[in-house]
Amino acid sequence: MRESSESVGQNTRGEGYLQGLATDLVIFGFHETQLKILLLEYQNTGLLGLPAGFIRDDENLNDAARRTLTQRTGLGDIFLEQFYVFGDLGRHDPQPLRSILIGKGETPPDDHWLLRRFVTVGFYALVGFTRALPNPDALADRCAWYDLATLPPLMLDHTAIVQKALDTLRANLDHKLIGANLLPELFTMNDLQQLYETILGQKMNRSAFQRKMLALGILERLEKRFSGGAHKAPFLYRFVQEESCQTRH
Amino acid sequence: MRESSESVGQNTRGEGYLQGLATDLVIFGFHETQLKILLLEYQNTGLLGLPAGFIRDDENLNDAARRTLTQRTGLGDIFLEQFYVFGDLGRHDPQPLRSILIGKGETPPDDHWLLRRFVTVGFYALVGFTRALPNPDALADRCAWYDLATLPPLMLDHTAIVQKALDTLRANLDHKLIGANLLPELFTMNDLQQLYETILGQKMNRSAFQRKMLALGILERLEKRFSGGAHKAPFLYRFVQEESCQTRH
DNA sequence: TATTATTGTCGCACTGTGAGACAATAAACC
DNA sequence: GGTTTATTGTCTCACAGTGCGACAATAATA
Known part of the structure; x- marks a missing residue:
């Protein structure tokens, strides 16, 4: 060519x-x-x-x-x-x-x-x-x-x-699986919330955000991660792979 | 030219x-x-x-x-x-x-x-x-x-x-003022609902639809219309003109 | 062992929605 | 003229979703 x-x-x-x-x-x-x-x-x-x-x-x-x-x-x-x-x-x-x-x-x-x-x-x-x-x-x-x-x-x-x-x-944030394409394979709920807050440019309520994301049924909860800060260890999550996944046009 | x-x-x-x-x-x-x-x-x-x-x-x-x-x-x-x-x-x-x-x-x-x-x-x-x-x-x-x-x-x-x-x-039906562009100047709530049902291809609940449309605050209620069928006369409505009206791109 | 920061979850109030019920009423019918 | 009929405006009830605060759980740190 x-x-x-x-x-x-x-x-x-x-x-x-x-x-x-x-x-x-x-x-x-x-x-x-x-x-x-x-x-x-x-x-x-x-x-x-x-x-x-x-x-x-x-x-x-x-x-x-x-x-x-x-x-x-x-x-x-x-x-x-x-x-x-x-x-x-x-x-x-x-x-x-x-x-x-x-x-x-x-x-x-x-x-x-x-x-x-x-x-x-x-x-x-x-x-x-x-x-x-x-x-x-x-x-x-x-x-x-x-x-x-x-x-x-x-x-x-x-x-x-x-x-x-x-x-x-x-x-399109709520309709397309934006998070699945911008986050690494494994992430915490806090990672996901920070992504949403950055894209939308506004703070969101922590517990309401968690409830909403879990209710979508597109997250798979994995083992806890023992590392990092002086606090309770958060769960790790992964996006579940659907056949109707919108990662491609 | x-x-x-x-x-x-x-x-x-x-x-x-x-x-x-x-x-x-x-x-x-x-x-x-x-x-x-x-x-x-x-x-x-x-x-x-x-x-x-x-x-x-x-x-x-x-x-x-x-x-x-x-x-x-x-x-x-x-x-x-x-x-x-x-x-x-x-x-x-x-x-x-x-x-x-x-x-x-x-x-x-x-x-x-x-x-x-x-x-x-x-x-x-x-x-x-x-x-x-x-x-x-x-x-x-x-x-x-x-x-x-x-x-x-x-x-x-x-x-x-x-x-x-x-x-x-x-x-885009809920975000843009679709109805204002497809209906005549004056219309009834039933006209508006039929438009929505036709576009979406599904029946909608009558009272819930009325509540929702009135709550949007984009409709102006006018006098009743005395004509037509063997039933109570419906109100006529008109879309209120906002300066942020989306009728043009 | 006590402290600290973050996490998972629950409760409460408020809003929006689906569904049904009921009175109001304009036209049609006898 | 009285009755019937169909549609309308509104109400109530139940339920899901959301904003917000509270509380215990817990991993690292002091």
Whole structure:
């Protein structure tokens, strides 16, 4: 395939890809009571942006997003879902991409396909923080986790895309098995509650939270964990595997 | 603009439009206890399809969808929202479009832009049945309401698109003011309940439904209506206008 | 051994909901 | 005109879910 021999930057006409359509990925992780997302850093530009991808003309849209997710994280079988299409004219600005291409030592022609207007399909993904292996793409020089609470300015309209993804994550928190995708295999009830409190941005009642989670019938209680603090040892839990599990789209 | 002098069919290269990207509209109406959608009929082909539109290269995506909605219904300021992007390779089939163009007396070249692969953004709209004036586009010869319960086979993957729109409508029934957009200005509690029962496809308890709706605080009770059946006259209601009304996106 | 911090669970009050009952009443019928 | 009929507005009761505080249990620490 073309990508192996030249990057999407050198392929100045974007041959083999759908024109004017891209995917932007908001990849959520959770670590030490903080919600994080994966960002790409572009050398010599100071620019930060969401992992993005293009759709090959022999590829399904959702498959293209999953391919990009796998390339950035090393993980394939995790939660990934569309949440919104960003198609305003106002989001078109060739300057950041031109800077990025120049930063890579290229001299893009004015009609380079990456400098034209793009409509982008926003996807959000839920990733086990410790399992992911962040990996930059051909145009970036670093891929790293950033705290959502203290997010620096992002290129183009990516800040608005992140906000919309967070809104969607909050709205879907009770319907989709968000926890199963952001927590490690084993966790305590307190871990789960801290995840919920971080996503929703508000404190929750401890006993009510426990009752509600146990009533859902999706948690399996395991042995107690003897380690840590000067207090009673908490149970460990695991999400029960259902055949109707929503971990994949 | 181009569209006024020639149709998207005669414009064989789709100049002035984004390539490979379209909108498909699922326009819901409600009449006599039946949920209905607007469909286009294509002459000499027997084909039925959703109203679709293209995005001009100087136009926002959402504006393009609203423009198409207005052209099909005569209505502009009504509920319209994205719900999913359909981008599988499997949905690409040039045959229906070729038949439609031939049915219009044209002889499309094999590389006609409408015969290439399209990714389509699905929108759903809520329309007051009596206010809409269905109006076909340049390729269709009729635009008419069809009962959702007895939907005939549709072209391409449009049946799946309708199903996904209905799923979204049901999921959003309690969050967005669906009723305000599908009912006439004045209505009875029974009208509202029948709308809910039709959308959800299940009977609901009468007194509980009334309690719930009144508790939402979005209904204004008006005078009673003296007309109709051999029974107590029901109150008329109206949705109160809030500044945060979700009738527009 | 006593202290401390956290955990598992219970009780209580409040809210929302499903279900049935009953009076009120407008039209239809004799 | 009186009676019947169907629908409406509202009430009560039971039950599930939730917010909030209290209490004992317990693992590490002093």
